[in-house]
Amino acid sequence: MVEEVSVSLFWFRRDLRLEDNRGLEAALRGPHPVIPIFIFDRNILDKLEDRRDRRVTFIHRTLSGLKEKLRSWGSDLWVFEGTPIEVFGRLSAAAPERVRVRAVYTNRDYEPYAVRRDAGVAELLTASGATFESFKDQCVFERNQILNQSGSPYTVFTPYKRKWLASLTEADLALCAVQPLRHRFHRVTTSPPLPSLADLGFEASESSFPGTALHRDTLRRYGEERDFPARDITSRLGLHLRFGTLSVRDVARQARDIDPVFLSQIVWRDFFMQILHHFPHVVKGAFRRDYDRIPWRRDEKAFARWCAGNTGVPIVDAGMRELDRTGYMHNRVRMIVASFLCKHLLIDWRWGERHFAQRLLDYDLAANNGNWQWAAGCGCDAAPYFRVFNPWLQAKKFDPDGTYVRRWVPELGSGDYPAPMVDHKLARQRAISVYKAALDGS
Numbered sequence: 001m002v003e004e005v006s007v008s009l010f011w012f013r014r015d016l017r018l019e020d021n022r023g024l025e026a027a028l029r030g031p032h033p034v035i036p037i038f039i040f041d042r043n044i045l046d047k048l049e050d051r052r053d054r055r056v057t058f059i060h061r062t063l064s065g066l067k068e069k070l071r072s073w074g075s076d077l078w079v080f081e082g083t084p085i086e087v088f089g090r091l092s093a094a095a096p097e098r099v100r101v102r103a104v105y106t107n108r109d110y111e112p113y114a115v116r117r118d119a120g121v122a123e124l125l126t127a128s129g130a131t132f133e134s135f136k137d138q139c140v141f142e143r144n145q146i147l148n149q150s151g152s153p154y155t156v157f158t159p160y161k162r163k164w165l166a167s168l169t170e171a172d173l174a175l176c177a178v179q180p181l182r183h184r185f186h187r188v189t190t191s192p193p194l195p196s197l198a199d200l201g202f203e204a205s206e207s208s209f210p211g212t213a214l215h216r217d218t219l220r221r222y223g224e225e226r227d228f229p230a231r232d233i234t235s236r237l238g239l240h241l242r243f244g245t246l247s248v249r250d251v252a253r254q255a256r257d258i259d260p261v262f263l264s265q266i267v268w269r270d271f272f273m274q275i276l277h278h279f280p281h282v283v284k285g286a287f288r289r290d291y292d293r294i295p296w297r298r299d300e301k302a303f304a305r306w307c308a309g310n311t312g313v314p315i316v317d318a319g320m321r322e323l324d325r326t327g328y329m330h331n332r333v334r335m336i337v338a339s340f341l342c343k344h345l346l347i348d349w350r351w352g353e354r355h356f357a358q359r360l361l362d363y364d365l366a367a368n369n370g371n372w373q374w375a376a377g378c379g380c381d382a383a384p385y386f387r388v389f390n391p392w393l394q395a396k397k398f399d400p401d402g403t404y405v406r407r408w409v410p411e412l413g414s415g416d417y418p419a420p421m422v423d424h425k426l427a428r429q430r431a432i433s434v435y436k437a438a439l440d441g442s
């Protein structure tokens with residue numbers, strides 16, 4: 001009779017890399033040999049509207065690379081499809097190769113769905129005599145690590161950032177090495193194939209994806225030039241930070257040594273993650289609850305024109321088309337299109353948030369929600385509602401020679417381009433009076 005072997009599983013989620021992966025390192029240092037796994041979570045896949053979703057292609061490609069690397073180390077990556085509860089239920093009852101799962105290691109995810117999912121998985125594992133161990137990996141500071149003097153979470157960015165910077169030690173950015181521990185992987189002999197995209201109900205997208213390198217020259221110009229979309233000066237690392245194909249500690253270390261403005265962006269990322277953790281009501285409603293009284297216009301036609309990049313406002317259309325074609329939009333332009341939707345069109349920020357969630361390669365609930373609420377004026381640390389971006393002035397300032405706009409709206413000036421769907425002055429006045437009336441409670 002073959003003996004059962006006790007193992008730990010390492011469950012990859014938003015940390016699709018081997019190097020400097022804290023949960024994986026902890027698993028390898030633990031008492032049992034480790035088998036890495038990934039689950040294509042049906043609860044998430046079923047919410048995606050586009051069968052050619054670029055992110056699924058990206059994850060699939062990344063898993064294929066991980067599997068290959070792990071196999072070269074004598075290990076493998078077991079990939080499952082289903083809901084995590086189903087998969088762990090199956091593994092607890094009868095794992096392949098007569099292994100007995102004693103522990104599951106993973107890195108923490110702070111989104112409400114993930115928190116519920118992990119609580120369910122932990123309960124199931126406990127019932128079967130296994131443990132669930134989770135680690136901080138996705139951000140530099142998490143949950144309650146940065147609090148104000150009275151022990152409450154910060155809701156304004158600048159003091160949060162001050163405390164974040166003052167709290168930062170070498171240990172927070174220390175990188176851990178996994179490769180020297182590679183003998184701690186369990187030597188698996190069964191290698192279930194990676195399900196194909198078609199098996200999962202998807203097709204490959206044509207996208208090429210940005211690389212993981214952070215270029216020093218680019219970083220040096222970041223503070224001065226990051227607001228100009230035509231210059232392509234930003235890092236494009238959002239996707240890699242989202243799926244953990246890069247370690248945030250590695251990025252933060254490099255940023256700290258070269259550019260404080262870039263480091264601030266990493267702090268913004270942590271800031272919104274802790275906002276989501278402490279104030280989960282933001283997923284459904286305004287951070288400042290008064291703003292839930294705003295009577296948004298339910299204008300499906302106007303929304304469709306915004307989504308299609310057909311508003312007649314060139315910088316808005318350029319941004320929306322860039323998003324549609326590439327899954328990316330420059331930050332300054334995200335701010336302009338978001339403000340245009342909420343203020344000029346008076347359409348609910350949640351509609352825009354959902355559209356971005358379906359399209360953005362770097363979509364992240366905390367960052368997307370925080371930034372949308374900021375643009376709508378209802379978020380923490382948002383500008384006062386009566387400050388309404390003028391998209392024409394924004395374009396003049398940040399795309400002065402129109403290079404960015406022409407890239408995405410080549411028909412501009414040809415007679416085929418529509419007239420602006422709203423007049424800036426009128427739309428601005430309407431936004432201010434509607435917001436004011438709602439907030440005054442009148």
Ligand code: FAD
Nearest residue numbers: 234235236237238265269331334335362363364367368371
């Ligand atoms: P860089 O400028 O090179 O910044 C480096 C990294 O810092 C980014 O990759 C990101 O991880 C982080 N970062 C930068 N700015 C912000 C910010 N304002 N808030 C939080 N993190 C930040 N960012 C997302 O990662 N996911 C989203 O879903 C998302 N939705 C947004 C929606 C709106 C309406 C707006 C205005 C901004 C949104 N952002 C979001 C923030 C920002 O636009 C992107 O992080 C950035 O454009 C990504 O490009 P980059 O990697 O070249 O950024």
